[in-house]
Amino acid sequence: MRIFVTGSSGFIGFHLSxxxxxxxxxxxxxxxxxxxxxxxxxxxxxxxxxxYKKFFFTRNKLENKKILGQSILKFKPSIIIHLAAQAxxxxxxxxxxxxxxxxxTGTYNIIELAKKINIKHLLIASxxxxxxxxxxxxxxxxxxxxxxxxxxxxxxxxxxSIAHSYSNIWKTPxxxxxxxTVYGPWGRPDMALFKFTKGIINxxxxxxxxxxxxxxxxxxxxxxxxxxxxxxxKAPNVNxxxxxxxxSLSPVAxxxxxxxxNTKKVFLLDFINELEKQLKxxxxxxxxxxxxxxxxxxxxxxxxxxxxxxxxPKTNYKSGIKKFLEWYLNYYKINKK
Numbered sequence: 056m057r058i059f060v061t062g063s064s065g066f067i068g069f070h071l072s073x074x075x076x077x078x079x080x081x082x083x084x085x086x087x088x089x090x091x092x093x094x095x096x097x098x099x100x101x102x103x104x105x106x107y108k109k110f111f112f113t114r115n116k117l118e119n120k121k122i123l124g125q126s127i128l129k130f131k132p133s134i135i136i137h138l139a140a141q142a143x144x145x146x147x148x149x150x151x152x153x154x155x156x157x158x159x160t161g162t163y164n165i166i167e168l169a170k171k172i173n174i175k176h177l178l179i180a181s182x183x184x185x186x187x188x189x190x191x192x193x194x195x196x197x198x199x200x201x202x203x204x205x206x207x208x209x210x211x212x213x214x215x216s217i218a219h220s221y222s223n224i225w226k227t228p229x230x231x232x233x234x235x236t237v238y239g240p241w242g243r244p245d246m247a248l249f250k251f252t253k254g255i256i257n258x259x260x261x262x263x264x265x266x267x268x269x270x271x272x273x274x275x276x277x278x279x280x281x282x283x284x285x286x287x288x289k290a291p292n293v294n295x296x297x298x299x300x301x302x303s304l305s306p307v308a309x310x311x312x313x314x315x316x317n318t319k320k321v322f323l324l325d326f327i328n329e330l331e332k333q334l335k336x337x338x339x340x341x342x343x344x345x346x347x348x349x350x351x352x353x354x355x356x357x358x359x360x361x362x363x364x365x366x367x368p369k370t371n372y373k374s375g376i377k378k379f380l381e382w383y384l385n386y387y388k389i390n391k392k
Contacts, residue, residue, distance in 0.1 A: 057131060059085065060082055063112065063138075064097040067180070069100040076110055080109070088114055117165065136287075141157040165177070177228065181215055183233050196311075219305060230311050233355075241382065251330055262341050266344075273375065275378070277370065278315075299359065301359060
């Protein structure tokens, strides 16, 4: 297939593009290569992808509808997987405009172009953060989501609503993917595992919010990618309505929301303890209060995804940390002994 992937030099986008190329698909990547975090790691991810003959690439912003449109219309994809976004809960408090531009305007541009070329299936990255202040656990796709706690989460929820409207009016098949705390090799330097590892190795303080009383559904990147790949040929169809219990399929549109998570609630301090154990170093812990926009607990219900694709996450957090550290120590040429 011909698959257009936005955010192809990003963490998940890189792993997904690589997997698709290994399966023989033709991939056109689109990425702004912005400086939200170290561009060097983005360039190195891109360098790996460019080794594949069936990989093509355009560097630009999602907001540039002209260039984005030219790239999509020329490539003629049958599938679009839209992963590009301005990430980060905390940065959204400092610079909300970046989220309005990239996440809302950028996603609108993608949906509009997908409609224009009559795409077979558009998959769009959302986030577990849309569940916001929800108390019912684990989070299920059919739960109400009306209490987002950050600008980032609000923009992700907004794109879900916009996508549903388009799907209803123009019958564009759209699947929204709510990811749960994705981690692994080639990860984002602004995320917890990366920051904790760097701090422990360099004997620097690591900031632990809410005094460590946090739980996360840590999901290894390969499990996420396998979930996405399995969904490519599973475009939602209104004729499926009522066939699956607790389906999030819209009653009026070929539109569905799906969680992609590990389904295990991991205590943050257990996560840090395991990291210390594997590094054979103690962290200098800086316990802090809860940060604005953050949530205490995330844990996914992925029964719907399993019914549709036989999704079965295989990597527990201890194995995931081991794989991440093997990559990290090699990438930064660190001898942990």
